[in-house]
Amino acid sequence: RFGFLDTSRVGVRGWSFGGYLAAMAALRRPDVFHAAVAGAPVTDWRLYDTYYTERYLGHPDEEPEAYRRNSILEDAARLERPLMLIHGLADDNVVVAHTLQLSAALFEAGRRHELKLLPNVTHLSRSEAATENLLRLQLDFLRRALRLDD
Numbered sequence: 001r002f003g004f005l006d007t008s009r010v011g012v013r014g015w016s017f018g019g020y021l022a023a024m025a026a027l028r029r030p031d032v033f034h035a036a037v038a039g040a041p042v043t044d045w046r047l048y049d050t051y052y053t054e055r056y057l058g059h060p061d062e063e064p065e066a067y068r069r070n071s072i073l074e075d076a077a078r079l080e081r082p083l084m085l086i087h088g089l090a091d092d093n094v095v096v097a098h099t100l101q102l103s104a105a106l107f108e109a110g111r112r113h114e115l116k117l118l119p120n121v122t123h124l125s126r127s128e129a130a131t132e133n134l135l136r137l138q139l140d141f142l143r144r145a146l147r148l149d150d
Contacts, residue, residue: 009146013037013138016094016123019086020072023102026083027075035082035145037138040091040123043098044071076105082145084114084138088121114141 012033014022019041026036045053045067046060057066068074083106087099096117106113116137118125125131143149 009034011035011142011146015039024072026081027078030080037084039086040094042094043102044073073105077109079111084141086116088118090120091123093123
């Protein structure tokens, strides 16, 4: 049906909740997704805004299984595909601890990944030039990871 797609080289990228989904895609469905870029991903919902999170997952003391199931930290050892993590160090929406915890779990599990920490960047870059450079960085990673120049 989609003969123009090369399903052996599928990449995914996202930011914030999209970053969470991109990382989850690479960790949990490596059969479908062959590389991922996760920008400012939520990795452990216990660290995120309680008003938002508890609306969907309930209170962590009452629904610990829901929080465990939706955290991607426990999936770190499953990483088989190239993954780039990006996070602004001044992010006050999804704090950088999310990405640092995932990177630490990946490192501890012996899983290679790329980590880009952006000084003075909040949840979204304010500069047009920085945004453009950030997009180039992600595209370069996906080109390399998916061997698009072969």
